[in-house]
Amino acid sequence: MKIHVVSDRRLYQGFPLFGSGAPVSPFGLAPFSVSSGVRVVCKVASSAIAMHPFPMRQIVPIISKSPRNTRSSPPRSNSPATKRAGCRACVGPTGETAWAEPLRGLNLPRQKTTVPLKPYYRVRTTLFVDSSRRLVNERKRGDMSKEMAQSRPISRRGFLEGTALAGALVATGSLAGCTPGDDEEEESLASTAPEEQVFVNSCHGNCGRNCAWDVTVRDGYIVNCAPHQYNDDPTNRHRGGCWKGFLNINRVYDADRLKYPMKRVNSKEEEPEWEQISWDEAIEMLCATWQGIIDEVGPTGFALHHVYGSSALLSGNGGGCWGKLIGALGADTVLTGADMATIWAMSMDSAVCAAAPDSLRDAETIVFWGVNAAETRWVNWRYACEARQDHGCKLIAIDPNSTVTALHSDQHITIKPATDGALILSIIQQTFENGWEDEEFLRQRSCAPYLVKEDGTLLRGTDLGEAAPADGAPSPIYVWDETAQAAKPIAETPDANNLALSGVFEVNGMTVRTALDALKERASLYTPEYAEDITGVPASTIRELTDTLAHTKSAIMKDNGYAHYANSVHTALGLDAVMMVLGNLGKPGCGVYYWYGGGPTNAEWGVAAAPGPSIPDSQLLHVVETGELGGAPIPLRGMLSYAGNIVGSTVDRNAIEAALKQLEFLCVVEIRMTDACKYADLLLPACHWWERDDIIGSGLSTPYLRIAEKATEPQFESLSDYEICRRVAEGMGVAEFFQGDDRAQLAALLDSDANRDKGCTYADLQEKKAIRMVEDGQLDPADGSFATENGRVNFLIDRPMVYGGWNAGIDPLDFNLPDFVDNAEVSENHPLAAKYPLIFMTPHTKYGTQTTFHHAAFLHEILEEPEIHINSTDAAARNVADGDYLRLFNDRGEVVAKVKLNDGIMPGVVVMYHGWAEQYFKKGHYQRLSSFDNTDKFSNNSAYFDVRVEAERYEGE
Ligand code: SF4
Structure with a gap:
């Protein structure tokens, strides 16, 4: 049985199929389940279906052979908007052919937008596609020309026939107009041809889900992908992915891929211009600069920064090879403030x-x-x-x-x-007032009976004259034993029924009360x-x-x-x-x-050497300008940014840009051009996730440790993050930590006695592809004991720590209990409330993961440009209608975007979906309106929504 689903914009822009009476999306569950025996053929596999946010069990992209879809079909790129975008993409502002050649001639409009796109940069080199569709480098570099010429040509036929980008073609118009009834003419890409190979990899950006995908490769090209089915998951509970997973094919063959190392040849105050250099030259430049900084001011003169652009264990953000490099060279870490309130709170009270x-x-x-x-x-x-x-x-x-x-x-x-x-x-107040609290849980498994001193800290043995434990363990926490009518270490009061939950007590001249009473x-x-x-x-x-x-x-x-x-x-x-x-x-x-999981990595794999200090991103400009943080010297002069777009994903774009401009040296390791690249002195092209080997930990919602298999050769000259680290380590004289290739390191990463016993080595993973780490329905804590001191969960934090060790003059004890502090800029009581009456929120959306997918042509087919969602009352007050342009502004900056009337938005609030690059706006950028001044000083949490603005009709071009 074959079901055709025909969709158009209304399907995914409205929600008619997902009313409260239909709790399960028709795209998500039984009707589309492979196991149900129903084969689903989405005509779209594309923007329409794929944009739908619900889990897809199977989407079978289709290439139609109808005349409309043949090579001779009129390309949608003839539209004026697309022509503009195409020109921008393919030809640099001075007329040089720039970076879009691989897809040139395929009539794939890169962006469909009414906003004239701004160029990212100029490349002082010329590449073009010759008649045999091979890339040729006109520049003198013989080695480069040779390598580029050897890179695989991307033929239209290969591309059209062999890709799940059938969706892209629909989106771009080549398949537009497909209608039901073309069964005989359809060629499903789901059938795996004999010459095809399937690799297991995953989509592992900042979504957190890290869905595993089967990546099908034919003739060296990725031609399809589908959510991976786990062997021990017969009901497909853990199988699934969203449309963005499909877009990874688009990302691999992205016209804006960084193709080769490039160095900047003009001032950071100007629109960037680049010169292509070899990898040897690039590594030499990076290492010479880094070593020069170390020689002059010490290892803390150089920092590494990441957001969450890759959660793989080796070539990912955070630890992995980059963490090794930081440890080996004693570099600083620039800490992102994204999501830190949640993460830090969980870290302190036992996750x-x-x-x-x-x-x-x-x-x-x-x-x-x-x-x-x-x-x-x-x-x-x-x-x-x-x-x-x-x-x-x-x-x-x-x-x-x-x-x-x-x-x-x-x-x-x-x-x-x-x-x-x-x-x-x-x-909480209502719970206590009604006596609905769970006394047994509070008494036996929480910090409720702990005794708290008047200063808000817990009563411990050291407060009573006991010596601190020799092994460095914390001094015992005291509770009030009702039977003994005395304060005792909790370990000496095994019967929880003896623990007082409420009361004020005198202990050695100190007045104490229970933590529950404090709450x-x-x-x-x-x-x-x-x-x-x-x-x-x-x-x-x-x-x-x-x-x-x-x-x-x-x-x-x-x-x-x-x-x-x-x-x-x-x-x-x-x-x-x-x-x-x-x-x-x-x-x-x-x-x-929220989150759970991780990888069972070999604890000895990392580098034990001490890394440099941590710098919250909110303090980056301060450190660059003053050379200190919290009184400690940090002579920061150079930075390398990887796995993240610091300019696009961070609040206070003004401050970040100022910091990046003032840094003597910035190296950006990226897959494609981003807003952050514009400030780099050196650009290094990194592999896409599907072009390298790695391991994916069991993460949010996915209980498997999974392999990430290299499915295709890296495009152009891109390298895996590990290989980049290895070359840098060699240049910096710490090569001993980076022996062997990616696979050798992956084997070492999982090489531990525990993993060998569990059958969880890299060899096991290569064979099994996925190894379950968390059983279905497993509770946390599985043994009833939380991973905290005494195994109890804490609503009162005894020793609250300021994230990153940076104390901005705040008292950590102000953060030891839940509270409401009316200090937000968006508060009605804020001094800016009268001048800037609108609250500006920039939430995440199904359309992208941070800044990762917003350039996709698929997206632009349905969402042409950024929109400002505004309540009709607020819009009327400013004389704007749907489709007009609105200027949002405050003392920090401005942004201009199209009006979208939306009465689902509260009056007094305006909303724009997060992730758009600056090039898509008529003017300004939404992150120029936000400020690090509103950062939560305790956790360094970025205040993305803590923004007040005013709005006015925009009359300009
Ligand atoms: S964006 Fe998230 S949910 Fe979608 S495929 Fe990627 S990991 Fe899965």
Whole structure:
């Protein structure tokens, strides 16, 4: 049986197939399940279906042989908009052919936009495609010409026949007009031809899901991809991916790929111009500069920076080969502030997390708190829909805006931005007032009975004159033993029933009380009526919400929407505390869902040498300008940025650009041109994920350790991150840490006794492709003991630490309990509220992962350019209608984009989806409006949404 799905823009721009009466997307589950025996043929495989955010079990891209779709069909690139984009792509501003040649002639419009695109850079070299479609380098470099000439030609036939970019062709118009009834003429790419090979790799950017994909290669080209099916997952619980996974093919063959190393040849104050150099020259330039800085000011004069552009274990962000290089050379690390409130709160209070997200299927209530899961965390949304379908689980969205998640939840609670902390404290207050707290959980598994001194820290043995443990372990925490009527170390009070949960006690002349009483007191002010005043959430709703959470198996799925304000870490601590007070942790269907997992890597694989200091990205400009941080000297002069677009993904673009311009040297390692590349002195082309070998840890929502197999040779001169590190290490004299090739390092990475015993070595992975690390339904903690001191979960943090070790003059003890602090710029009480009455939010969307996919032609077929979503009341007040252009501005900057009327947006709020590069805007950029001044100083959390603006009609060109 073959089902044709014909889709158009309305399908994915509206949500007609996903009403509350249809809890499961028709794209997501049974009807499309491979195991159901139904074969789904999406005419689109494309923008339309693939843009739909829900999990796809099988999408079979189709190439139609209808005349419309043959080579002679009129290319959509004839449209004026596309012509402009194509010109921009293929020809540099001075007339040189630039970087788009590989796809030139294929009539694939790169961007369809009404906004004239700005050039990224000029290349002082000329490449073109000759009649045999081979790349030829006109520049004198013989070696380069030879290599480029040897690179595979991309034929139109090969491209058309052999790619899941059938979707791209639909998107670009080559297949536009496909209609049902072409069965006989269709050639499905799903059938694997004998000469095809399938490799297992994954989509591992900052989405966090890291879906495994089977990547089909024919004649050296990636021609198709499909979500990988795990051997021990007969119901396909863990199989799946979204349209962005398909777009990785587009990314591999992206016209904006960095092809070869390039050095900048003009000032950073000008539009960049580049000169192609060899890898040897590039490595020599980088190492000579880096070594020169070390010789002059020491190893802390150079830093490495990353965001989360690759979560592979070897060539990924964070640790891996780059972490090794940092350790070997004592370099600094520039820490991204993205999402840090959530991560840091979990780090301090034991990473409260209910483990396997599939246990969400047991929940009776799921609250999506500041997360548009239906579009950005689809696997959790799938489980939530299954729970609703199976046993009527209630879905509640708490969000200022009518997101897709909110629209399809059973209840949408709108809340004023940055007031979540007050709502959380009110839920806690109501819990205590009604006696709904889980006393047993609090007594036996939480910090509730710990004794707290008047300064807010815990009573420990050292406070009572005991010597600190010789082994460096923390001094014992004291509790009040009701039977003995005395303070005792908790280890000496094994019967939890003896632990006092409430009371004020005198111990050695000190007045102490329990941690639970400290939390109760903190929450006591926040009656529902008081909280209503702050949050806009009706008191009756708060009471009803608390009742529901307390009397059902409830879970909170949090992401970072609530956490993009100056007061975010308090909110993060509060969300965890709600579940602790209710005892909804470590039970099926309960918990706070965020991340889990990791890789069972060999702990001895890294480099033990001490890395340099950590620099929060919010402090980068300060460090560059002053050479110090918190009084400690950091003579930062050079930086290498990898796995992330620091200019596009970070708040306060103005500050970041200023810092990058002032750095003496910036090297950017990237797959394609980004906004960050514009400030580089040296550009190094990195492989796409599917062009290198690696390992993917079990991560958010995916309980398998997985192999990432190199599916195709690297395009042009790009190298894997590991190989780049290896060459740099050689040049810097630390080659001993980088012996062998990528596979040798991967074998070493998993080479431990434990892994050998578990059958979890690289050889095992090569054979099995995926090894399960977390059982379905596994709870965290599996043994009932949380990974904290005493195995208890903490809502009171005894020794709160400022993230990155940088103390901005704040008292860490102000952050030891959940709180609501009215310090956000978006607060109604902020001095800027009158001057800039609109709150500007830039949430994530199904259209992209950070800045990764926003250049895709697929996307531009349905979303031509950035849009400002605005309530019709606010729009009318500014005399703008749908399709007009609006200028948002504040004292920091401006951005101009098209108006999209959207009454799902709260009055007083304007929204633009995150991820667009500067070239797509008529004027300015949305991150010029945000500021590091609003960063949460404790966790260094970036305040993406803590932005006030005014808006006016834009009349310019
Ligand atoms: S973007 Fe996320 S959900 Fe989509 S395919 Fe990639 S990893 Fe999977």
